[in-house]
Amino acid sequence: MHPLRDAQLGAFTFFASALPHDVCGSNGLPLTPNSIKILGRFQILKTVTHPRLCQYVDISRGKHERLVVVAEHYERSLQDFLKEGNPVSLEKVLQIAYEALEGLEFMNKHGMVHRALAPHNILMDCKGKVKLAKFGLYHVTDHGADVDFPIGYPSYLAPEVIAQGSFHPTDPSHRVTPLPSGPKTDVWSLGLLLFELCVGRRLLQSIDISERLKFILTLGCMDDIITVLAEEHGCLERVKELPENVLALLRKCLTFHPSKRPTPAELLQDPVFEGVSCLYTSFQKPVGLFSSSLRCAQLELPDDISELCKDDGDDYLSERSIDEVYYLWCLAGGDLEKELTNKGIIQSKPPVCTLPNFLLEDGESFGQGRDRSFLLDDTTVTLSLCQLKNRLKDVAGEVYYPLLEDEQSSLPHSNSSNELSAAVTLPLIIRERDTEYQLLRIVLFDRLLQAYPYKKNQVWREARVDIPPLLRGLAWAALLGVEGDIQAKYDTIDKDTPIPTDRQIEVDIPRCHQYDELLSSPQGHVKFRRVLKAWVVSHPDLVYWQGLDSLCAPFLYLNFNNEALAYACMSAFIPKYLYNFFLKDNSHVIQEYLTVFSQMIAFHDPELSNHLNEIGFIPDLYAIPWFLTMFTHVFPLHKIFHLWDTLLLGNSSFPFCIGVAILQQLRFRLLANGFNECILLFSDLPEIDIERCVRESINLFCWTPKSATYRQHAQPPRAPGDNNGFGKTSSYFSSDYQDLPKTDLSREPLKLSELKAEVSPRISAEDLIDLCELTCSGHFKTPTKRTKSSKPKILALDIRSSEDFNRGHISGSVNIPYSTAFGPDGELVPCAATSTLQSFRGRVIVVISHAMKTAAMFTAHLVKANYPRVCILDGGINKMKPTGLLTVPSPQI
Template sequence: MPPLKDAKLGAFTFFASALPHDVCGSNGLPLTPNSIKILGRFQILKTIVHPRLCQYVDISRGKHGKINFIMYRSSMKVLQLAFEVLQGLEYINRHHMVHRALSPHNILLDGEGHIKLSKFGLYYITDHGADVDFPIGYPSYLAPEVIPQGIVKPKDPTQHERPRPSGPKSDVWSLGVILFQLCVGRKLFQSLDIAEKLKFVLTLGCVDDIVTVLAEEHGCVEVIKNLPENVLTLLRKCLTYHPSKRPSAAELLSSNVFSAVSSGYVPFRQPASLFSSALRCADLDLPEDISRLCEDENNDFLGERSIEEVYYLWCLAGGDLEKELVSKGIIKSKPPVCTLPNLLLEDGESFGQGRDRSFLLDDTTVTLSLCQLLNRLKDVPGEAFYPLLGEDQSNVPHSGSNTELSTSTLPLIIRERDTEYQLNRIVLFDRLLKAYPYKKNLIWKEARVDIPPLLRGLTWAALLGVEGAIQEKYDATDKDTPIPTDRQIEVDIPRCHQYDELLSSPEGHAKFRRVLKAWVVSHPNLVYWQGLDSLCAPFLYLNFNNEALAYACMCAFIPKYLYNFFLKDNSHVIQEYLTVFSQMIAFHDPELSNHLNEIGFIPDLYAIPWFLTMFTHVFPLHKIFHLWDTLLLGNASFPFCIGVAILQQLRVRLLSNGFNECILLFSDLPEIDIERCVRESINLFCWTPKSATYRQHAQSPKTAGDCNGMNKPASGFTVDYQDSTKTDLGREIIQLSELKSEVSPRISAEDLIDLCELTVPSHGKMNIKKTKSSKPKLLVVDIRNSEDFNRGHIPGSINMPFGSAFTADGELVPGPASATLQSFKGKVIVSVGHVSSNSAEFAAHLVKLGYPRVCILDGGINKMKPTGLLTVPSPQI
C-alpha cells in the first residue's frame, strides 16, 4: 500500500443503467441491479497498485444507482511519457483489463513528474459498457476497431449477451493519438463534429502512413519531419490501423525505441503479502546510518500512512463523499415533479421530460479536502505513528495519550468511530501484523482490547494461526470440475446475507462458489451442509480480494469450533453438542432451564442453526464481526456461553411464554445487544470449569496456551481456555444416552483439584501447587453415608447423605449442612458420591431448587483416592 505523501483523494461519479422492475432471472429471483454488479467488479481494482497508476481506494453506491469513486490522485519528454504510460497499460493488461478511456486528462503527473493513469478501471467494472447508458472512451482517441461496435446494450437483461470487449491494443492507438497531439502541439479533429471524426478515423485504413496523413490534415507536416527518428517510429507503431499488426504495450516496452530511456527505470516488484512463502523483507533497504530513519523533515506523519488508512480516517473524521459531490455541483437533486417520465403517444410524439443528462458520464474529478482530518489529528503526537513493541507493554494502546487511555474504556461502537483512537489502533496493529508470526502473542494481547475494523480480516487470520503459502495451495485446488454439491451451493448462495451489496453482487456469488468448492474438494472426508455458506460469508467479506485467505481462514476455523460437524452423518456430534449446551443452561440459569424443560422447548428446536453456523445465520454481518472478535480468542467451548448469553437476554420473555410462543419468538429472533452478549459470555465462560464442556467429538488441543487466557471473573479464579491434557484424572468418555440423562455437567478430578487449590503430594501422580485465597470458591458436597465420609473425604467438603438430604416435597432437610449449602448458592457446587448416577440425581434436585453452577465429579470419589488428597476428620476430644 503506497503512502499518501503529496497525493490527493479524488472522486468522480456516474449512474448505472436501470433495469426493469418486473423482470426476474432464470432462478425466479429479481435481477441484480447494475450498480451492485459494478460495485462487485470494482473490488479487484483496489488490489491493482503500480507506480504508474492512480490507486482506487473505495466505491460507494448512492441513490438511484449512483456510483461514487474515490481515487488516489497525483498533481518530459515524449519518450519518457510514452514509456511510463505503457508501463501502466502493460500492468493492467496483465490483470486482463483494458483502459479504453485513455485521454490527456486521464494522464496525470505526480509531484516528481512521473505518470499516473487515471480511471483505468471504468471499462472493466461496467462490463465493457453494458451496465451504463454512456459510451466508455472519447471519440477522438478511439481505435478504428472500436468505432464500428458503437454502444451495444443487451436487449434482454435476463440473458447474458454482452458486447465484444475491446482488446488491449486499442489503448496503444489512443496513446499514439495523444503522443501525436503532444508532438504537434494541437488537438486533433477540432474542426469536425463527432460523426465526422469517426468517419475520418475509419478512412485511415486505406492509407499506408497514417502519421503523415494526420500531419497533412492538420497542417503540421514540417513538425513531424523534424521529430527524432525513434519518436516517429513510436508514433507509426502506435498508429497502426489493423490491430493484428499493431504492437501491444508489452511489445513496445521491449522494443529498441525506448533503449535510451528504459535503463533509468527499475522494474516494479509487487510487495510480498502477509500470508505467503515469500520473504517480506527481501527488498528492505536500510541506510548505513540507522539514525537517518528517524530524521524528521516536515512532520508529515500522516503522509507516510497508506492511502486506505487515510481515507478510512477521513470518513471517521466526518468526511461525506456525497456531500462533497453535491457541494461541487456534480450531484444535482430534482424535485419529484421534475422527475416524472415522459408520455409517448401512438404516433411517436412524446411529451414531458427529455433525456436526463445526469445519467450520462460527468468526467469531472473532485479533489477531497483533508483539512478536517488534519485538524482532527493536529494534537496527536508523532510518537503515536511509531509505537514501541515489547512483550512487557500493557494491553492498552501504546501512544501514551491520556485521551486514548480513557477512550479505551468506552463502549466498542464509540471506540470504532473515534478518529484518534482508531489511528493509534491501526498503526499499532499494522506494525504487529507486519511482524507476524514473531509478534503473535502481542496480537493476541491487543485483540483482547479490540480489533480495528480496517485490519479485522488480517487480524482474524493471525488469531487463527494462518501461515504459509496459502495462495499456492488455493490455486492448486480444483474449483472448476463439477461436483455433486454444485447444485446445493447454487441454491444457497443467493440466500446468504444478500442484504449486503458486496456479497449479493455477481462477483460476490462467483467468489462464494469458488471458496466453498475449494473447501469441499480439499476435505474429502467431510460434506457440504447448509450453513457452510453462512460460515464463509464473514471471511469472504473481509477478504473479498483475497479468496485464498478467506479459504485458509475457513479451513482453520472449522476444525477449531466445528470439528466433525460436517461429517456425512453428524447426528451423534450434533446431539452431544446440544446436550452439553443444555447442561450449560442448567449450570448457569437453573430457573430458565427448568422452565424450558417443562414446556419441552429443547435446544434441538432452535440452537442447531446457531452452532452449525456459529451464529452467522442468526445475526447480520456487523454483529458477527464484534461477536467473532471475541469468539476467536476462545476455544471450542466459548460458543456455549454465547448461546446462554443470548437466552439470558430473552429470559423475561421466555419465562413468561409457553411452547408455541417460544417457537414464534425464535422464528424471528428479537434484537440482541451484541456488546452485552459478548460481555456476559466472557463472564459465563470464566465461571465454567474447563472440563464441564468436555465433548468426546471435540478436536484435541494441539498446543497449550493457545489463547493466553482471558479475564479473571469476580469469583477470583482464572479459567484456562484449553481443555485439560488427558490424564487418569481427566474426564472419561461416556455414552450419549448417559450424558443426556444428566441435567448438570461433569467436571474432572483434575479440575476439582485446581478449583479447590489443593496441593497434591510429590509422590502422587500430579504435582499441582496453588496459593490458597482467603475465600473458598466452590463447595464439595459428599453425598455418601457418614461412615464412608469419615473414612476419607475431600478437604473442605460437607457431608449430605443422599438418602436423607431431601424431604418428601423435594426440599432440603434443615440442618448445618443445608445451611452451609445455602450460603454457597451462586458459587460452584460439586456433587461427589460413589457412583455418578447418585451424584447426577442429587445435582438434578439442586437444579430443581434453583441452585446455579451445580456440577458432578466425573468418576466419583474413586477418582480422588489415588491422589492421596483424601482426609479423615480429627478425633473429638
C-alpha cells in the same frame, strides 16, 4: 497499498444502467442491479497496485444506481501540457510514453485494458512521473455493457472500436455483451496523445463529432497516417522536425489495422526506449503476509544511515497507506456525496421537476426534457483532508511509530493520551467510530501483523481489547494461526471439475446474506462457489451441509480479494469449533453437543432450564442452526464480526456461553410463554444486543470449569508441530480441555445415553483441585472484583453418609448425606448443613459421591430448587483417594 505521500484522494461518479422492475432472470429471481455487478467487479481493482497506476480505494452505491469511486489523484495531468500550447521536449515525450506503456502492460497482465485514455486521465505526480487514472472503468462496467454511455473518448478511440459501434440490448435478461477491446486499442489512443504532445496542440477537437468519427475511419485508406493528421491540423513542419525513431514509434502506435499494431509489452522493447529503460527498475509486488517468500528480502537501507533519521516534518499521516487515510477520513465526517454536491457534480431536483414530458393532441408538450444530471461527468473532485488533519492535530508522532517491545500501556504520552485511555472504556460501537482511537489501533495492529507470526501472542493480547475493523480479516487469520504459502495450497485444489455438491451450493448461495451488496454481486457468488467447493474437495471425509455457506460468508466478506485466505481461515476455524460437524452422519456429534449445551443452561440458569424442560422446548428445536453455523445464520454480518472477535479468543467451549447469553437476554419472555409462543419467538428472533451478549458470554466462560464442557467428539489433541497445513488452530492462551495432557484425574468419556441422563455437567478431579487451590490463594479470576474477606467461590458438597465422610474427605468440604437431605416433596430438609449450602448459592457447587447415579439425582434436585452452578465430580471420591489430599477428622478426646 502504498503510502499516500504527496497524492490526494479523488472521487468521481457515474450511473449504472437501470433495469426494469418486472423482469426476472432464468432462475426466477429478480435481476441483479447493474450497480451491484459493478461494485463486485470493482473489488479486484484494489489489488492492482503499480507505480504507474492510480490506486483505487473504494466504491459506494447511492440512490438511482449512482456509484461514487474513490481513487488516488493528482491535480496535474497531460492536459496541462496541451493547454500551454507548446510542444513538449522529446525526452519528456519518451519518458511519458515509456511510463504509460509500463502501466498499460501491467494492466494487460491482469486481463484489463484502459479504453479511456485521454489527456486528463494521464496524471503526473509531484516527481513528474505518469499515473494512469480511470483505468478500471472499462473492466467494472463489463466492457461498457452495464452503463448507458460509451467507455472512452471519440477523439482517442481506436478505429476498430468506432467501427464496432455501441450496444444497447432491449432485453436485459438476454443481452449481447459487446466484443471486448484488446490491449492494442490503448496503443492507438496513446499514439494520438504522444502526437499531440509532440506538436503541442489538441487533435480532432474542432471537428464535429460525426465528422471526427468519419475522419478516423477514413484513415485506413491512407498510407501515412502521421502525415495526414499533421496536414489536417497544420503542423506538418513540426512533424518533419521530429527524429526518425520518434516518428517510427508514432507510426507503430497509429497503425490502422489492429493485427499489425504492437501491444504495450512489444512497444516497451522498441529501440527508441534504449536510453530510457535503463533508468527504470522492474516493478516487484511486495510479498504478502502469508507466503513462502521472505518479506524482508527486498529491504534496502540507504548508504547513509542518517537518512533514516532525517526529519521530513510532522505530516505523519502521509506515510500511512491510502486506504487507511480514506478510512480515517470517513470516520472524521467525510461525506462523498456532499463533496460532489458542493462541486456541482451531483445536482438534486425536487420530484415535481423530474416529471416526464406530457404531449397534447395539438403537439404541445409540457414537462422536463432529458435530465442531464444522469449523463456522465467524469470530473474528479479532490477530497479535502483538512478536517481529518485538524482532528488528528493533537495526536503525538509516537502514535504512528509504536514500540512493540514496550510491555506497558500501548497508549503514548500525548495531549490526547487521557482521551485515548478513556476511549478504551467506551462501548465498542463508539470506539469503532472514534478517529483518534482507530488511528492508534490501526497503526498498532499494522505493525504487529507485519511481525506475524513472531508477534502472534501480542496480536492475541491486543485483540482482547478490540480489533480495528479495517484490519479485521488479517487479524482473524492471525488469531486462527494461519501460516505458510496459502495461495500455493489453494491453487492446487481442483475447483472446476463438477461434483455432486454443485447443485446444492448453487441453490444455497443466492440465499446467503444477500442483503449485503458485496456478497450478492455476481463476483461474490463466483467466489462463494470457489471457496466452498475448494473446502469440500479438500476434505473428502466430510460433506457439504446446509449452513456451510453462512459459515463461509464472514471470511469471504473480509477477504473478498483473497480467496486463498478466506479458504485458509475457514479450514482452520471448522476443526477448532465444529470438529466433525460436517460428517455424513453427524447425529452423534450434534446430539452430544446439544446435551452439553443443555447442561450449560442448567449450570448457569437453572430456573430457565427447568421452565424450558417443562414445556418441552429443548435445544434440538432451535440451537442446531446456531452451532452448525456459529450464529452466522442467526445474526447479520455486522453483529457476527463483533461476536467472532471474541469467539476467536476463546476455545471450542465458548459457543456454549454465547448460546446461554442469548437465552438470558430473552429469559423473561421465555419464562412467561409456553411451547407455541417460544417456537414463534425463535422463528423470528428478536433483536439481540451483541455487545451485551459478548460481555455476558465472557462472564459465563469465566465461571465455567474447563472440564464441564468436555465432549468425547471434540477435536482430539494435536501432536506437537501439527498445524493442519495452516498453523495451529487454537491459541496457546485459549487451549481446550482436550489439549491438556491426560492423567488419572482427567474426565472419562461417557456414553451419550449416560450423558443425557444427567442434568448437571461433570468436572474432573483436576479442576476441583485447581479451583480449591485458586480459592485458597485468592486468584480465582471472576468478572467482578472481590475482597479477600469475601466468601469462597467453590463449595465441595459431599453427599456420602457421615461414616464414609469421616473415613476421609476433601478438606473444607460440607457433608449433607443424600438419605437425609430431601423431604418427600424433594425440598431440602432444613439443618446446619443446608444453611451452609444456602449461603453458597451462586458459587460453584461440586457434588461428591461414591456413586455417579446418586450424585446425578442429588444435582437434579438442586437444579429443581434453582441452585445455579451445580456440577458433579467425575469419578466421585474414588478419583481423589490416590491423590493423598483426603483428610480424616481428629478423634475427639
